[in-house]
Amino acid sequence: MKRRSLLVSIGLFCLSLLLIVSCTTGPQTSPDATSSSPKVSLGFSAWPGWFPWQITADKGIFVDNKVKVDLKWFDGYLESINALNAKQLDANSQTLGDTVSSLAGGADLVIVLVNDHSTGNDKIIVREGINSIQDLKGKKVAAEEGTVDHFLLLQGLKKAGMKPDDIEFVPLETGQAATAFVGGQVDAVGVFPPFTTQALKRSGSKTLFTSKDFPGSISDHLVVTRDMVEQRPEQVQALVNSWFATLDFMAKNPDVSTEIMAKRAGVTIPEYQEYADGTKIFTLTENIAAFQPGDTMNNLPFAAEQFSDFLMSVGLIQEKPDLSKLFDDQFVKAAAAKAQPS
Template identity: 40%
Template sequence: MKIARLTRTLIASIGFALLTQPLVAHAEVKIGVSDWPGWVAWYVAEQKGYFKKHGADVKLVWFANYTDSISALSAGQVDGNSQTWSDTMAPLAKGIPLKTILVNDNSAGNDALMVGPKIKSFKDLKGKKIALEEYSISHFLLTMALNRNGMTLKDVKVINLSAGDAAAAFMAGRVDAAVVWNPWVNTIQTSGKGKPLFTSKDVPGLVPDLLVVQEKSLKAKRKDFVGMVRAWYDVEAFLRSNPDEAAKIMSKVVGLDAKSYKVFLPGTQFFDQKANLQAFGPASDKTSLMGVAPTIAKFLLDNKLMEGKVDFAKGLDASLVKEVAGVK
């Protein structure tokens, strides 16, 4: 069976490349973090003192390899991890007791189907070569984009390349389109060689980035996790009011300059309290976690990235978000 890897490998080659193993220090709550803006933003909480402010004893554990962080959570080596809803489903299907307690963000333009000037609409893509990283978020986004426009993957020729190589192939004219994430979306656009035909902004809710925790850790250290939720809302407010300082903090974590890192922020919809309450809402809201779950699960099952069924509700715990908001 292929391991589910609807993953974030964002700029891993240039961000903390020397850290091949996570450095874990003894702490009350250990939280895995890897290279995605909605997760790197936890370092704002650390540096601005928001964890301490809300009584959360937290140690952020950096993983240079995102998939290692998923494995670490499933094995109980960390108390919680920063991971996608899609990457949480395979462990849940195996019966691993995990709970999603917070939505950090949705990709809202950071992932995109980039096309050249000759491609005016989806019908122009029929039979064309599209480069992307198979089974990644890019593969998922292309599937959704084609489905929404009356097409399927059978209508195009998928070329399996890493995100960086896909962007290079597109800019060199070796493929007709590429599905990539930032910084390559921005690189292609600023080069004048391509523009987005479809982005993650067109599928609200389908690319949620989360804080997922071990059920046993949640029971034992609930106070710390409630404090983390409160700290996150401070982070979200800080990102809006002080974007330059936030970019400076976050860019240092991944080894970029602040100006380069700011490219990622507009394409990331950071979730505040109101957005979190909605995200944990009923399945009738098609942008909620329950609402998007069947679509994500279908993609995983169709591509043999997951075995078995998932009890979506069992993998969610809205009680912390509700406690902080003072609602039942």
């Protein structure tokens, strides 16, 4: 499983035009709704903040909100990004950093919802004997190149006054990186659930730092094509309404919800429950606040500028994209107005 790559190059964007979405595991489709509009193709992949979409489909919440949805599961997160860039999806679950990268590569996308912030589930895990970030100097550190865990690693190095070439970076797919770490082939690894569980099985291993140490640095979103916003805004609204209805269902039915999400994640219920504190699901009120201008990483316009600068500084994008039309909060505001008592 590849999760949340920050590197979406123009080359990958072009290649994605040839991507055949059917190569992923079979799509999961909600029952037909009453709407006569075409189905919405919505992608998601392995991350605790996106597993609720499985509840939305399984419990008929899309149908309740009168939208027909093909919910497509991607084993490879990067494949979902490529599919959205190629307009083989109408919407996708992806990070802010990836979306900025996609804009730089020529995609025309809109963020309409904040699913969550990573508050500890992204981890840099190290072997016995490494007790500080400075101890990583000259060590082999594995992560999937361009993913947010690579980004987290670079953020940690920067905070410690180190440069990327102070370590021996080993680019490996996330699952392979965890395996290499457990096998003693590398000294440290950047991973996310469920691979954090695997990595920590190495004797003497421990977490060095996590996304909790960099608040707001990893945010996850519902991202749609601009065509969706301009041509089918009622369906975008239905997706947003369905998300918040799902959060209501989860609050009222925690056991059933956890069972569905654990099954989709391929882990046991106790293992899934360990991930709960590492992801902060955003409420409606928190969504509205996130879209406002400000000077913290909790303010999306500010965070996008910071990501753009960072991606430029490490050479992951060649020029800063136009961020002026990236965010559209009309849908979360409409959802909030609908939720107000009459």
